[in-house]
Amino acid sequence: MHVPDGFIDAPVSIGAGAVAAAGVAVSLRGARRELDERTAPLAGLVAAFIFAVQMLNFPVAAGTSGHLLGGALAAILVGPCTGVLCVSVVLLMQGLLFADGGLTALGVNVTDMAITTVVVAYVLFRLLVKVLPRGRRSVTAAAFVAAAASVPAAAAVFTVIYAVGGVTDVPLSKVAGSMIGVHVLIGLGEAAITALTVGSVLAVRPDLVHGARGLERPLELHTRPGTAKAAQDGHGRPEKAAPEAPAAPEAPEAPARHSAPAAPADAGRTTPSGVRDRPQDAKA
Amino acid sequence: MGAGHAHRMYRHGHSPVHRLPPHCKLAATFAFVLVVVATPREAYGAFAGYAALLVAVAAVARVPFGFLLRRLLIEIPFVLFAFLLPFFANGERTEVLGVSLSVPGLLGAWNILAKGTLGVAASVLLASTTELRELLLGLQRLRMPPLLVQIASFMIRYADVITAEMGRMRIARESRGFTARGVRQWGVLAKSAGALFIRSYERGERVHLAMVSRGYAGTMPVIDEVTATRAQWATAVALPAAALAVCLMGWWTL
Structure with a gap:
């Protein structure tokens, strides 16, 4: 759906460029809040992931296949601001390096494929997560609905832009009907893949799913009856107890439950990265 | 990182186009495409003029035409869309080989094909003569x-x-x-x-x-500051300036 040059007239392209620039500027501020000083490397790697995952083919039937657009996935996994930045950077680089999408149409492309999909998906996702009962399944369901709505929303925004600045007099109802009709179908595929992907990340690293922050239960410290006393005595070294905690809730033979508010919910996020640092990644 | 240090579109060379500072090239390409998009579609001669300008740039940059044409294939989905336009657009109809086609639709299809192709060709020329790192430096110079x-x-x-x-x-x-x-x-x-x-x-x-651990504090050090002399800017501006002249001629003869 990369719009080429000459599809939308010059004034509207420039207008869309201004909207896109404003959206990216707001996201730049917001991304610093979402990722602090780690913004550049993390957003860059997530953008590389979006770029790569767009090449992952999902077969539909009879030789046809589709791929992920990634806007909704980025919004749910890394947050709306970083998501807008990642998808915009992917679009910019595709335009500059692969001539995929026109340079003057960059504003149009960023407005409908980065900003619209990410904002629509994220707003819907947060609303649904708040309304639905807590749990992993509702997060997946919310991801499905958010992604399913984001794609037709982008098509609708494109139709609006086309209505204002389209260069050919095609009956609008036909453009809107075919664009949105086709994209409802594409959206269903996108939704299924997004929900499955979010579900798989949620199963392994729930702390990485930005949209599901605050949903995971605070870690609980489980100890066997005989060792309970020892654990309670170990107040001076809470960091030794914390890594054991994530595995413990599944253990059926744990009658004694000590809730441990001292263990931060995102303890798992900060520890492994430092430990598993490999020297060949130090290219920066 | 075994894929080399240049992107797939880049063609190594030492032509005058390769040597231009990246921000000049970026600005020139963008201005050129903008002029193309702003040209009225009925000015058929102007589009031939733009194509001639791009061919001249490709010749100076020693980019083979086969390479350029192959990269134009990326447009195909929109070519298909353009072929559908004459069947669906409003306006007076005309008969071509017994099929009723819309005249504005035909014009629209021509418009998308011509401007889209010129835009892709300009981007390909930029990408094939500019290294990745240079491209990023150029974007930085242009205040991104x-x-x-x-x-x-x-x-x-x-x-x-x-x-x-x-x-x-x-x-x-x-x-x-x-x-x-x-x-x-x-x-x-x-x-x-x-x-x-x-x-x-x-x-x-x-x-x-x-x-x-290597001292990163949020900004990357700029080691090689790219600067452009006035002569280099003049060389780069030649392309959009010529395009603008062609565009004005197109308006005038319309």
């Missing part, structure tokens, strides 16, 4: 926010790494007898995508730590 430039540079540097990782995951799947036939296999593919995300994110964390 530094954070955005950094994100873009990380994306470009690691796109090949992440794509290769995805390829290894595909080989791992296939060597265990997996073939993706239809919707039923989506679960496995989505799990791969999820795993790829986790690996990318964790790699980002490691990259950040590696950078911090």
Whole structure:
């Protein structure tokens, strides 16, 4: 759906460029809040992931296949601001390096494929997560609905832009009907893949799913009856107890439950990265 | 990172176009495409003029025409759309080989084909004569926010790494007898995508730590400041200026 040059007239392209620039500027501020000083490397790697995952083919039937657009996935996994930045950077680089999408149409492309999909998906996702009962399944369901709505929303925004600045007099109802009709179908595929992907990340690293922050239960410290006393005595070294905690809730033979508010919910996020640092990644 | 240090579109060379500072080239390409898009579609001669200008640039840059034409294939989806336009657009109809076609639709199809092709050709010329690092430096010179430039540079540097990782995951799947036939296999593919995300994110964390340990504090040091002399700017501006002249001629003769 990369719009080429000459599809939308010059004034509207420039207008869309201004909207896109404003959206990216707001996201730049917001991304610093979402990722602090780690913004550049993390957003860059997530953008590389979006770029790569767009090449992952999902077969539909009879030789046809589709791929992920990634806007909704980025919004749910890394947050709306970083998501807008990642998808915009992917679009910019595709335009500059692969001539995929026109340079003057960059504003149009960023407005409908980065900003619209990410904002629509994220707003819907947060609303649904708040309304639905807590749990992993509702997060997946919310991801499905958010992604399913984001794609037709982008098509609708494109139709609006086309209505204002389209260069050919095609009956609008036909453009809107075919664009949105086709994209409802594409959206269903996108939704299924997004929900499955979010579900798989949620199963392994729930702390990485930005949209599901605050949903995971605070870690609980489980100890066997005989060792309970020892654990309670170990107040001076809470960091030794914390890594054991994530595995413990599944253990059926744990009658004694000590809730441990001292263990931060995102303890798992900060520890492994430092430990598993490999020297060949130090290219920066 | 075994894929070399230039992107696939880049063609190494020492032509005058290669030597121009990147921000001049970026600005010139953008201005050129903008002029093309602003040209009225009935000015048929103007588009021939633009094509001639691009051919001249390609000749100066010693970019083979076969290479240029092959890269134009990226347009195909929109070419198909353009071919549908004459059947659906409003306005007076005309008979071509017994098929009723809309005249504004034909014009619209011509408009998209001509401007789209010229736009793609201009982008391809820019990409094939500008190295990646130069492109990013040029964007920075043109006042793109530094954070955005950094994100873009990380994306470009690691796109090949992440794509290769995805390829290894595909080989791992296939060597265990997996073939993706239809919707039923989506679960496995989505799990791969999820795993790829986790690996990318964790790699980002490691990259950040590696950078911090080398003194990174939020900004990248600029080692080679690119500057452009007035003569270089004049050379770069020649393309959009000529295009503007062609455009005005087009308006005038309309």
